[in-house]
Amino acid sequence: MADWGPVLVALVLFVLLTPGLLFQIPGRNRVVEFGSMQTSGASIAVHAVIYFGLITIFLIAIGVHIYAN
Template identity: 35%
Template sequence: MHDWAAPIIASALFAFLAPGLIVQMPGKESPIGFMNMKTNIVSMCIHTVLYGLLLILFLVVLDIHMNA
C-alpha cells in the first residue's frame, strides 16, 4: 500500500503557492496582490518559506496519510 498524502499535498501546495498565480506576497503596489501573474525575488522567497512551513505542518505535525 502506498501513502499518497505527501505527493498530493506537495503538488497542491506547489500549485496554489506559485507566486502571482492566486496571491503574491508582497505585491508590487500593495502588501498582497491577487492574480497578477507577476513575481519578484522577494515574493519567491516568501512563498518558498510558506511552502516549507505548510508542508511541515501537514506532513510532520498533523501526520496526514492517504492510502490507496
C-alpha cells in the first residue's frame, strides 16, 4: 500500500504557505499583508521556515498517514 499522507500534507502546506497568495509575512508596508500577489526574499525565507516547521510537526510528531489501495 502507498502512503499518501506526506504527499498530501506537503501539497496543502505548499499551496497555503506560498508567499503573497493568501498572506505574506513580512509584507512590504505592513507586518502581514493579505492577497498582495507580491513577494520578497525575506518573505520567502520566513515562509520556508514556517513550512519546514509545520511539515515536521505533521509528518514526524503527529505521523499523518493516508493509505490507498
